[in-house]
Amino acid sequence: MSERVVPPADRRRRRPTKQGVVLSEELIVSTALRLIEEHGADALSVRRLGRALGADPSSLYRYFRHADDLMLAIADELIGRTLRLWRPTGDWQEDLRDLGLKMHAGALAHPRAAVLSSCRVTGRAHEIQAVETILGVLRDAGFPDGEAVRIYHAYVDQALAFGALDSAAIALPRAAREAEASVWRATYARLPADTHPHIAGTARHLVADMGRSSYPAALDLLLSAAAARLQEIRARQERPVPDRI
Amino acid sequence: MSERVVPPADRRRRRPTKQGVVLSEELIVSTALRLIEEHGADALSVRRLGRALGADPSSLYRYFRHADDLMLAIADELIGRTLRLWRPTGDWQEDLRDLGLKMHAGALAHPRAAVLSSCRVTGRAHEIQAVETILGVLRDAGFPDGEAVRIYHAYVDQALAFGALDSAAIALPRAAREAEASVWRATYARLPADTHPHIAGTARHLVADMGRSSYPAALDLLLSAAAARLQEIRARQERPVPDRI
DNA sequence: ACCTTACGACAACACCGTTGACCTGTTAAA
DNA sequence: TTTAACAGGTCAACGGTGTTGTCGTAAGGT
Numbered sequence: 001m002s003e004r005v006v007p008p009a010d011r012r013r014r015r016p017t018k019q020g021v022v023l024s025e026e027l028i029v030s031t032a033l034r035l036i037e038e039h040g041a042d043a044l045s046v047r048r049l050g051r052a053l054g055a056d057p058s059s060l061y062r063y064f065r066h067a068d069d070l071m072l073a074i075a076d077e078l079i080g081r082t083l084r085l086w087r088p089t090g091d092w093q094e095d096l097r098d099l100g101l102k103m104h105a106g107a108l109a110h111p112r113a114a115v116l117s118s119c120r121v122t123g124r125a126h127e128i129q130a131v132e133t134i135l136g137v138l139r140d141a142g143f144p145d146g147e148a149v150r151i152y153h154a155y156v157d158q159a160l161a162f163g164a165l166d167s168a169a170i171a172l173p174r175a176a177r178e179a180e181a182s183v184w185r186a187t188y189a190r191l192p193a194d195t196h197p198h199i200a201g202t203a204r205h206l207v208a209d210m211g212r213s214s215y216p217a218a219l220d221l222l223l224s225a226a227a228a229r230l231q232e233i234r235a236r237q238e239r240p241v242p243d244r245i
Numbered sequence: 246m247s248e249r250v251v252p253p254a255d256r257r258r259r260r261p262t263k264q265g266v267v268l269s270e271e272l273i274v275s276t277a278l279r280l281i282e283e284h285g286a287d288a289l290s291v292r293r294l295g296r297a298l299g300a301d302p303s304s305l306y307r308y309f310r311h312a313d314d315l316m317l318a319i320a321d322e323l324i325g326r327t328l329r330l331w332r333p334t335g336d337w338q339e340d341l342r343d344l345g346l347k348m349h350a351g352a353l354a355h356p357r358a359a360v361l362s363s364c365r366v367t368g369r370a371h372e373i374q375a376v377e378t379i380l381g382v383l384r385d386a387g388f389p390d391g392e393a394v395r396i397y398h399a400y401v402d403q404a405l406a407f408g409a410l411d412s413a414a415i416a417l418p419r420a421a422r423e424a425e426a427s428v429w430r431a432t433y434a435r436l437p438a439d440t441h442p443h444i445a446g447t448a449r450h451l452v453a454d455m456g457r458s459s460y461p462a463a464l465d466l467l468l469s470a471a472a473a474r475l476q477e478i479r480a481r482q483e484r485p486v487p488d489r490i
Numbered sequence: 491a492c493c494t495t496a497c498g499a500c501a502a503c504a505c506c507g508t509t510g511a512c513c514t515g516t517t518a519a520a
Numbered sequence: 521t522t523t524a525a526c527a528g529g530t531c532a533a534c535g536g537t538g539t540t541g542t543c544g545t546a547a548g549g550t
Contacts, residue, residue, distance in 0.1 A: 004509090012527055014516050023528085046507060056530050058509080063528095067507065068421050119413035121455075123428035128441070131433070135443035149450035154463040161406035164413075165363060188376070196373070198380035205394035218399040218467065225470035249540085257496055259547050268498085291538060301499050303540075312538065 005065050019054030025063050028053065029073050033113060036074075040171065041112035046070075072124065075117030080126035082106040083133070092141035093223050099134070100159050100219045107163025111171045118164035142230060151226050158222060162215040184210045250310050264299030270308050273298065274318050278355065286356040286416040291315075319355065320362030324371040327351040328378070337386035338468050341379070345404050345464045352408030353458075356416040363409035376401075387475060396471050403467060407460040429455045 008025070016022045028049070035052055036044050046067055050057035064070045082103050088095045107114035121127070134156065138148040169177065184207050193200035253270070261267045273294070280297055281289050291312055295302035309315040327347050333340045352359035379401065383393040414422070429452050438445035 006527060010527080012516065014527075015514075015529060017529070045505080047505080057507085058531080059529060061508075119410055121425045121428050123432040128433070128436070128444070132441045132444050135447060139443055139446070145447045146450050149447050149454050150459075150462050151466075153454055153459040154466055157407065157410060157459040158403070158463050161410040162402065165402060165406040165409060168363065168409075188373070191373070196377045198384055199373070199377050201384070202380060202390045202394050205391050209394050209398055214395075214398040214402045217395050218403055221396075221399060221467045221470035222463065224473070225466040228469070228473060251496065255496080257548065259496080260498065260545075262498065290536085292536085302538085303500080304498050306539075307497055 004061050005063065017053070017055040017059065021054045023053065023055060023059060023063065025073065028060060028063055028070070029077055032070060032074055033077065033110070036112040037110060041116055044112075044116075071116055072120055072122040074113055075120050076122045076124040076126045078106060078110060078113060078117060079122075079130050083126060083130050088133075088137070092137050093227055095137055096134070096155065097219060097223055100155065101216065103159040104163050104166070104213075104215050104219075107160075107167050108170060111167035114163050114167040115171065118160040142234060143226075144233065147229065147233070151229075155222060155226075158218060159215075162213070162218065166213045166215065181211055249306050250308065262298070262300040262304065266299045268298065268300060268304060268308065270318070273305060273308055273315070274322055277315060277319055278322070281355055281357065286412075289357055313361065316358050316361040319358040321371060323351050323355055323358060323362075324375065328371060328375060333378075333382070337382050338472055340382055341400065342464060342468055344379070345400070346461065348404045349408050349411070349458070349460050349464075352405075352412050353415060356412035359408045359412040360416065363405040387479060388471075389478065392474065392478070396474075400467060400471075403463060404460075407458070407463065411458045411460065426456055 013022065013024060021027075031053055032044060032049055035049060046060055047057045049070075050060060053060075060070070064073065085106075086099050086102055088099075107118070131152075134152055135148060138152055139145070143151060169180075188199055189203040189207050191199050191203075199206065258267065258269060266272075276298055277289060277294055280294060291305055292302045295305060298305075305315070309318065327344075331344050331347055333344075352363075376397075379397055380393060383397055384390070388396060414425070433444055434448040434452050436444050436448075444451065
């Protein structure tokens, strides 16, 4: 097969497709995103994408080695869009809070894409930039390297994981989503106190809370734990090894 | 087609399959679980399952309306198994840590089921039992109702979200998974210090840390933040009434 | 002994990702 | 200006997937 995908430098990209479209990596990615937004994540297939582009499905293999490559390109595009919106202030906790909420919001804005890109490491430009930025915020705040990486990892994965989780909930068929919401009212809130005392005792809070995303709460918990850890570290640096034989 | 799936009450389940197996909902679910465990997540397809059972694939549609239904049945079975493994000790933080890790491990053992079930509220017996149990742990620890629900929600969603995230990573085709691992070594660890100082400065930690799941770390952060919150609450309760043991 | 019907088997459908072969127009070099 | 190389399009085919309409048959209930 020699090599199907030609490195971008050697591209000449001349002949338009049979329906007159001139393909390019960018056009393919953006069309894929549009397709996902309009018809859901499972509407994205090589064949459908080809049809949407007015090209033969096999043409896409001139640009991506396989469908997975395409997914990574889509994921990276989303990271870039989110990062471009973010404006850091210098307060590490506030900045990470803001970025986390923006990533989460970005995922919710593209529910279908978020679900399939959440678990991938792309190693592409935008992702690298994001890693560098977040690590910088943590190290500048004073976290030692090992701790910074540990917290970075938990922070990013939590944002991705909740993004995917809440996206999946949003992407459910409308009927299913309403059914879920009513389960808390109709089933949980009506359990008798003698068999389920804790549910019955907190029913009011459950109905109010379970309809919303818990990401903001989880994010705050994570950041406050990190802040506590940072204070510990600073204290130890100032008063090195108090009493230890 | 009238209705393909017959309600369990009306089942007669007599004729064995051509290869002599007598099908049942339980047999199908357990065989599916075995198949996942033995040959990986992508080994589970209706056709393969049929082959493993010695039955025609279409026969399975007498028991489940579609493949999703089967996944949910598997997921429900998993909730039950996880709860049955858990042995609370009375130390709320340790108990929630243990349960969280067990839920996460359960999800990883059955990636496809975890992905599908993570965002759904079933309102079924096992789920209700889990809600009641976790809320009980938090209230007994001393969290007021509103706080208990807030933390319960973040805790459960975190377990589900990370379970789904890490499951999705595991469910990737083998080649893609290995590619991901090597990205940290081959791409990130080789970025020059002048353009990416923070990545270069922590490369050693990144390579070591990013290959693992960050759920244990994220769980610990959440629980320690909750513990800090609880101390605050207790302190506030004790101050208005100074002498109180 | 007879209906009824649960349920297994079969064949077919529409889709999927992917590949090898072929062809064609552009482009860089001679 | 001619020409050879080749990027990049199309086509056909392979083996996989979930799902359904149809039919036959054996096991119940009466």
